[in-house]
Amino acid sequence: xxxLIQPLDAMTAIYHRRSGITHIVxxxxxxxxxxxxxxxxxxxxxxxxxxxxxxxxxxxxxSLITERMDEMAAxxxxxxxxx
Amino acid sequence: xxxxxxxxxxxxxxxxxxxxRPVNELAELYREYPTPDxxxxxxxxxxxxxIRRFIRPxxxxxxxxxxxxxxxxxxxxxxxxxxxxxxxxxxxxxxxHLLLHASAVEKDGKALIMTGASGSGKSTLSAMLGCKGWRFxxxxxxxxxxxxxxxxxxxRLISLKNTSIGAMQATALDGRFGPLLxxxxxxxxxxxxxxxxxxxxxxxxxxxxxxxxPSFGFESAVREIxxxxxxxxxxxxxxxxxxxxxAGFKTLTRFINTVPARAIDYRKGEExxxxxxxxxxxxx
Amino acid sequence: xxxxxxxHDSGLNNVATRRRALMLGAIGASAIVSVRPALxxxxxxxxxxxxxxxxxxxxxxxxxxYGQLVPxxxxxSFPTSGxxxxxxxxxxxxxxxxxxxxxxxxxxxxxxxIRRLQSGxxxxxxxxxxxxTR
Amino acid sequence: MLLVDxxxxxxxxxxxxxxxxxxxxxxxxxxxxxxxxxxRLSGLPVPTAxxxxxxxxxxNAEYQRRSALWExxxxxxxxxxxxxxxxxxxxxxxxxAGLMASEGRHIGDLDIMVARADLPKVEAALLxxxxxxxxxxxxxxxxxxxxxxxxxxxxxxxxxxxxxxxxTILPPTAxxxxxxxTMLADAVALEDGLYVFSHADRAIHSATHLLADGELDGGLxxxxxxxxxxxxxxxxxxxxxLQSRATHHDLWPAVQRAARMAHRLYGTDIPSGWRTKxxxxxxxxxxxxARDAWGRGTRPxxxxxxxxxxxxxxMPPLMLAGHLWVKWRKRP
Numbered sequence: 001x002x003x004l005i006q007p008l009d010a011m012t013a014i015y016h017r018r019s020g021i022t023h024i025v026x027x028x029x030x031x032x033x034x035x036x037x038x039x040x041x042x043x044x045x046x047x048x049x050x051x052x053x054x055x056x057x058x059x060x061x062x063s064l065i066t067e068r069m070d071e072m073a074a075x076x077x078x079x080x081x082x083x
Numbered sequence: 084x085x086x087x088x089x090x091x092x093x094x095x096x097x098x099x100x101x102x103x104r105p106v107n108e109l110a111e112l113y114r115e116y117p118t119p120d121x122x123x124x125x126x127x128x129x130x131x132x133x134i135r136r137f138i139r140p141x142x143x144x145x146x147x148x149x150x151x152x153x154x155x156x157x158x159x160x161x162x163x164x165x166x167x168x169x170x171x172x173x174x175x176x177x178x179x180h181l182l183l184h185a186s187a188v189e190k191d192g193k194a195l196i197m198t199g200a201s202g203s204g205k206s207t208l209s210a211m212l213g214c215k216g217w218r219f220x221x222x223x224x225x226x227x228x229x230x231x232x233x234x235x236x237x238x239r240l241i242s243l244k245n246t247s248i249g250a251m252q253a254t255a256l257d258g259r260f261g262p263l264l265x266x267x268x269x270x271x272x273x274x275x276x277x278x279x280x281x282x283x284x285x286x287x288x289x290x291x292x293x294x295x296x297p298s299f300g301f302e303s304a305v306r307e308i309x310x311x312x313x314x315x316x317x318x319x320x321x322x323x324x325x326x327x328x329x330a331g332f333k334t335l336t337r338f339i340n341t342v343p344a345r346a347i348d349y350r351k352g353e354e355x356x357x358x359x360x361x362x363x364x365x366x367x
Numbered sequence: 368x369x370x371x372x373x374x375h376d377s378g379l380n381n382v383a384t385r386r387r388a389l390m391l392g393a394i395g396a397s398a399i400v401s402v403r404p405a406l407x408x409x410x411x412x413x414x415x416x417x418x419x420x421x422x423x424x425x426x427x428x429x430x431x432x433y434g435q436l437v438p439x440x441x442x443x444s445f446p447t448s449g450x451x452x453x454x455x456x457x458x459x460x461x462x463x464x465x466x467x468x469x470x471x472x473x474x475x476x477x478x479x480x481i482r483r484l485q486s487g488x489x490x491x492x493x494x495x496x497x498x499x500t501r
Numbered sequence: 502m503l504l505v506d507x508x509x510x511x512x513x514x515x516x517x518x519x520x521x522x523x524x525x526x527x528x529x530x531x532x533x534x535x536x537x538x539x540x541r542l543s544g545l546p547v548p549t550a551x552x553x554x555x556x557x558x559x560x561n562a563e564y565q566r567r568s569a570l571w572e573x574x575x576x577x578x579x580x581x582x583x584x585x586x587x588x589x590x591x592x593x594x595x596x597x598a599g600l601m602a603s604e605g606r607h608i609g610d611l612d613i614m615v616a617r618a619d620l621p622k623v624e625a626a627l628l629x630x631x632x633x634x635x636x637x638x639x640x641x642x643x644x645x646x647x648x649x650x651x652x653x654x655x656x657x658x659x660x661x662x663x664x665x666x667x668x669t670i671l672p673p674t675a676x677x678x679x680x681x682x683t684m685l686a687d688a689v690a691l692e693d694g695l696y697v698f699s700h701a702d703r704a705i706h707s708a709t710h711l712l713a714d715g716e717l718d719g720g721l722x723x724x725x726x727x728x729x730x731x732x733x734x735x736x737x738x739x740x741x742x743l744q745s746r747a748t749h750h751d752l753w754p755a756v757q758r759a760a761r762m763a764h765r766l767y768g769t770d771i772p773s774g775w776r777t778k779x780x781x782x783x784x785x786x787x788x789x790x791a792r793d794a795w796g797r798g799t800r801p802x803x804x805x806x807x808x809x810x811x812x813x814x815x816m817p818p819l820m821l822a823g824h825l826w827v828k829w830r831k832r833p
Contacts, residue, residue, distance in 0.1 A: 008311040015332040018574075021325075024314065024402070025399045029398050055388045063394065065391065120519035121523055122526075125795055178557040268453050315402070326560070401659065404661075
């Protein structure tokens with residue numbers, strides 16, 4: 001297990017084992033992590049998976065999700081695969 | 084180097100001083116505390132220069148762990164320098180518990196923890212409650228056991244500042260106060276020896292039951308706080324949360340999941356006491 | 368490992384089971400804050416600390432209204448002497464009082480200088496501790 | 502010296518009384534060897550109070566190791582598009598390569614080495630990934646760029662961690678001229694794509710760091726690194742390889758002296774032909790062990806001498822005078 005996750009309220013605390021860093025995150029970060037499981041997905045695929053469980057504004061959804069994923073990648077929570 | 088050793092809760096200190104007087108003052112105030120043989124940390128009160136050992140003596144705080152920006156203190160405040168040195172060793176070195184910058188008192192085997200910025204009154208409140216039927220557990224650091232989550236006492240001398248000195252002189256027993264230190268960087272300071280029972284029970288932990296964030300100077304009130312705010316404030320109140328890694332995360336999340344928390348505002352000690360008692364009674 | 372896994376799974380399932388609206392945040396707004404070591408917190412309350420204005424890296428320079436180190440002859444800048452202010456004095460100045468021995472504008476410039484301190488520079492640890500305990 | 506004895510022969514601590522333990526722990530903290538000592542003493546019977554202190558040191562060493570390896574990974578990700586080798590140095594390298602020297606070791610800033618010609622590229626990539634300059638002092642900056650073997654230090658704005666980017670292991674102004682190109686070429690790849698120096702070069706860098714570069718502050722820890730690096734080599738041709746490479750890098754005297762001192766202080770097993778006597782070694786050893794039971798530095802004159810020597814070694818005399826002048830004038 002790479003992450004320890006503790007929901008607090010609207011925010012969630014995530015402990016990242018490898019770095020030893022705790023991140024306090026808001027939606028949709030925990031939801032993205034959960035929907036990804038251990039798989040490699042494109043941001044389109046993640047939007048699709050989120051759509052199954054959640055309602056959200058479709059405008060900008062893909063770019064917003066991509067921005068969140070960039071942020072997670074910058075912190076080493078996700079790894080960007082080059083294709 | 085003159086030497087003095089003291090055991091406070093789980094931590095043993097060795098204090099070395101270039102002057103005799105600070106060692107005598109420490110021995111007097113810590114007379115009821117045990118003397119350890121092996122010290123966890125060494126603190127050194129040294130002259131800032133050879134001249135400053137004799138003329139307008141100036142005390143540099145050194146030790147196993149030091150901070151680069153530390154300012155020296157005049158010899159008359161050497162007691163304060165020793166306390167700062169010991170606190171610094173804990174803040175920078177301690178890794179055996181999750182260390183929170185907070186005060187704590189105990190009743191019926193359960194601990195009340197108070198945390199907040201300096202000036203919030205957490206130290207004075209713990210001293211006051213310690214005179215009113217609670218067991219004083221510490222006014223500066225709260226140590227959370229990494230396995231059980233219990234509060235481990237660290238009942239060092241209580242450091243009273245400015246107006247709280249007068250308030251406590253009216254409450255606490257005579258003969259338990261240190262000398263009045265004037266014009267320190269934090270104003271007037273006077274040390275108070277915790278009650279004898281609190282010192283005797285300094286190895287007895289207690290399970291945390293209530294967390295308070297006191298604020299002094301506002302109309303009496305009780306407020307809820309969001310768990311995420313508690314989490315962030317406690318990580319910032321801890322000097323070793325990050326270094327403890329996973330153990331720190333687990334101890335902190337367990338604490339937040341199990342201990343109710345409130346913010347309280349007060350303008351007078353009696354108001355705070357009433358709020359504390361009311362919240363404490365509501366627990367059961 | 369069992370309880371870790373439980374913590375992990377329960378955590379994620381709690382936020383994910385029922386169908387509801389999901390906030391995606393806004394463009395340019397961060398969704399993550401990382402916890403930094405807070406040894407700083409203790410520095411001010413545990414130890415009496417001080418901040419030189421300027422530190423050794425700025426000796427012989429003036430400080431302008433924005434707190435930047437500038438050459439001595441820069442118009443509108445304030446001379447410095449490496450005088451040390453205590454954490455408590457700086458804290459008070461950040462709340463609006465002037466630093467001892469300075470005019471209002473001078474004090475503002477000095478405080479701005481202190482705000483720009485970076486890790487590794489003299490006085491930074493002290494300043495960092497003030498930010499947190501305010 | 503108490504600390505040296507305990508590291509060399511952990512069972513010697515069985516004879517310590519309470520004051521002896523307290524002194525040993527204070528010395529070990531002052532030399533940043535408490536974590537190493539904790540590893541050396543693990544499994545041995547020690548007083549309960551001591552075992553708690555040593556466990557604390559292990560927890561802290563683990564934290565430093567985790568942070569250092571993560572910082573290396575952050576640098577790796579920042580430099581993922583850079584095609585040249587990124588070589589980890591010192592503590593982080595030992596940890597990443599799983600070497601004995603990293604056991605319990607204190608690890609501070611991240612040190613990496615890249616080809617000199619690529620410094621601007623690497624600098625730009627790090628700045629783009631959130632690192633910032635620590636100093637905004639024009640003199641220091643120019644000094645670094647003209648005379649040093651590294652970029653001025655950078656700090657990451659989110660993680661508050663420093664990185665030193667080197668292009669060789671000694672300042673270009675120092676008299677020995679190590680061959681950085683060969684060092685880079687022979688660096689060996691780790692699994693994640695970062696590099697570490699070859700075994701011989703690691704020992705050479707460590708010896709250089711100890712003797713040709715610094716004022717011997719924290720020298721006992723440095724020498725412990727050397728002890729571990731020399732002990733861990735098992736290839737039969739290691740010693741001849743070490744000598745020829747050190748000679749090639751112009752650093753054979755430093756390597757030889759470091760090996761002799763490791764042998765004398767820590768009992769390192771070195772070739773018998775290397776165990777020669779040198780009258781000046783005594784000064785080095787007295788400087789390395791200048792620490793009292795309170796963890797205070799002792800022998801101030803000897804310390805001063807080595808301080809002056811460290812600057813002397815790094816710069817030609819005229820430049821040195823200029824440097825000390827500027828440094829002195831800048832004192833507040």
